[in-house]
Amino acid sequence: MRIVHVLTRLLRAGSEENTLLTCAGQLAEGHEVYLVHGHDSAPEAAGRALPDLRLVSVPALTRELHPLKDMSAFLHLRRVLKQLSPQVVHTHQSKAGIVGRFAAAAAGVPLVVHGVHILPFVGETGARKAIYLLSERAAARVTNGFIHVSEGMRDACLEHRVGTERPHHVVRSGFELGRFATAQPPQDWRDLVGTDQGADRPLVIAMLSALEPRKNHLALLDHLGPVIESFPQARFLFAGEGHLRDEIAAKIRELGLQAQVRLLGYREDPERIIALSDICIHCSEREGLPRSVLQYIAAGRPVVLFDLPGLEEVLRDGQNAVIVPPGDWGGFTQALLRVLGDPAARAALAEGARHTDLRRWDGSAMGRDTLSIYSEMISMRHQHPRLA
Structure with a gap:
């Protein structure tokens, strides 16, 4: 055929x-x-x-x-x-x-x-x-x-x-479930997060998505102030490419977030970036069930994201993710602050993610x-x- x-x-x-x-x-x-x-x-x-x-x-x-x-x-x-x-x-x-x-x-x-x-x-x-x-x-x-x-x-x-x-x-x-479930962080992780040799690993928040308007990178940057103020050593890793790259990079410079927000570009090893992270986020308010979110769950990572059609097939608020109403950036920021500041909550969400049945994917x-x-x-x- x-x-x-x-x-x-x-x-x-x-x-x-x-x-x-x-x-x-x-x-x-x-x-x-x-x-x-x-x-x-x-x-x-x-x-x-x-x-x-x-x-x-x-x-x-x-x-x-x-x-x-x-x-x-x-x-x-x-x-x-x-x-x-x-x-x-x-x-x-x-x-x-x-x-x-x-x-x-x-x-x-x-x-x-x-x-x-x-x-x-x-x-x-x-x-x-x-x-x-x-x-x-x-x-x-x-x-x-x-x-x-x-x-x-x-x-x-x-x-x-x-x-x-x-x-x-x-x-x-x-996608290949095992690839994400068993991945290890990349060997050059210190270079990726900008940490000196011998320093403790910072908290890492990863977002894997194309650099395009509906993924809301620019809006996220505008709302990161309270998070950076509370967790100045945290690192946000944006993995992906797209036509907004220059605009996002300019916004990072404008806000003085070069140390905290890192643009990684397209990665052939997304599973390793997810394995490096403590929390994964997704900021789109308009799309189907995102593959990256499924990959986060397959890797056993806590997720903070806006609600989307189809999420109910996989995610349960408070069990393997924190789900925020679309457009509620204040709620998104507060959710991220709560999860960053509570290791026990992160561990519980990660455990819930690891036990999520993804065989249909x-x-x-x-x-x-x-x-x-x-x-x-x-x-x-x-x-x-x-x-x-």
Whole structure:
């Protein structure tokens, strides 16, 4: 079977990792797999990891709303899909999900599937929410089915009447569980946290996420004052890359936090950064169940984060995490202060994390599960042509 995945960007964030792992599983099953990506891309890593994966660039496909570029991306993508003539197109991320599904329908692709990593209308209000909802409902009409990363995403989709007549499946965003459960801190940890040889290891708070607006690094920095004042020796490690790097670095300098906040860039060993940490945090207020949060739990680390759809599948407030209402930065700061100042609470949360059952997130099954869903959707399409 020829399968085409479509991504807005091909960088090194969670949805890209999820998609590449799905591609790997499908390649291992003997299928011909293409990955079409937009302008923001770092394809070298994907090429090294999956040499049999065929990459196609559509430069006009960008995250920002731009009618001329969006039309160009649609036409380019439709042309690519007509040439490839795949049996399945599986879109990911918001912009690629809209443009890609309409292009696939226009190219006559038999099966069009959308992978829901995040719903753009969740957490939005007013005109922006209305526009996002209108776009998603329109694209749902040319979608044969949905695959969500969490039950929370599925429920939010149905609650907002997006694709209610289509099948909705859940394939959790898996990863290599053992890699995180058994990891050790990196040998150069002193350099990473900026500690002299022989000095005690400071308290370490890690955040692994792309440096992009919805991850809220800038807002976090604005609210770190009370934490730094109470724990001046603590170190915040931001691991990840993104287009906000320069702005975040400038904010760190502006606030005089160069000693306390360290930008590590993209890491090939995220499990070692998590193993180095005492607490892990996640500041996004709008996305699905984040892979990094699951990795924190797999490593047995306490987590402080804002509430998100799907967290209830894994996290229990006060048991393996501290969950704060979205947007409550005062509550987030206070939660972080409590956990930093209470070793017994940290130990209890860590114990709860270590005993969390994550078997459903075993990455080895993702490719096979997705292929099974394709087959089910193809069968349903033949039985119920009106859903085609």
